[in-house]
Amino acid sequence: MGDQFPGWGITTDAAAWTARRAMPPFGGFTEIAAPDAGSLFEVLTDVAELDDRHTLRVLRVLLHQHGVAAAAAGLMLTVPRPDGIDAVVTCDGGTVRWEGRDIGARTNLRAVAQWIVTSLRSAFLGTP
Numbered sequence: 001m002g003d004q005f006p007g008w009g010i011t012t013d014a015a016a017w018t019a020r021r022a023m024p025p026f027g028g029f030t031e032i033a034a035p036d037a038g039s040l041f042e043v044l045t046d047v048a049e050l051d052d053r054h055t056l057r058v059l060r061v062l063l064h065q066h067g068v069a070a071a072a073a074g075l076m077l078t079v080p081r082p083d084g085i086d087a088v089v090t091c092d093g094g095t096v097r098w099e100g101r102d103i104g105a106r107t108n109l110r111a112v113a114q115w116i117v118t119s120l121r122s123a124f125l126g127t128p
Contacts, residue, residue: 001037001040001041001044004041004044005019005044005048006093006094007021007022007094008020008021008044009021010040012037016033016034016035017033017034017035017036017037017039017040018031018032018033018034018040019031019032019033019040019043019044020032032044032047048093049075051094051106052075052090052091052092052093052094052106053075055091055094055096055106055109056072056075056076056077056089056090056091057072058109059077059089059091059096059109059112059113060072060077062109062110062112062113063077063079063113063116063117065113066113066114066117068116068117068120070089075090075091075092076088076089076090077089077090079116079120081120082120087099089116091106094106094107096109096112098115098116098119103115103116
């Protein structure tokens with residue numbers, strides 16, 4: 001199960017299944033315990049979705065700081081392009097994608113935001 005939830009250390013004993021991960025930049029750890037593997041899988045799936053939503057919200061703020069009016073819509077951002085078509089940005093398992101193309105990891109959102117800004121400028125405005 002650990003491969004499906006990167007960053008989580010998963011252990012089991014007779015009483016429970018436990019998942020634990022570090023909490024940067026705050027320090028410390030968070031731990032989730034469940035009575036069985038299925039329950040732990042369900043909770044970690046929910047946590048992964050929340051992580052992806054949070055990633056997109058932080059990315060939206062970073063894009064706004066660069067003058068890009070991205071909007072959150074569920075598990076995606078829409079980014080208006082000068083040609084009138086919205087581009088779609090998603091995050092799944094910590095990987096950010098632009099129109100399905102991997103553009104970076106949630107751990108490097110400043111670089112992801114810069115990639116989007118540069119791409120918009122060069123592809124649609126003709127400036128680097």
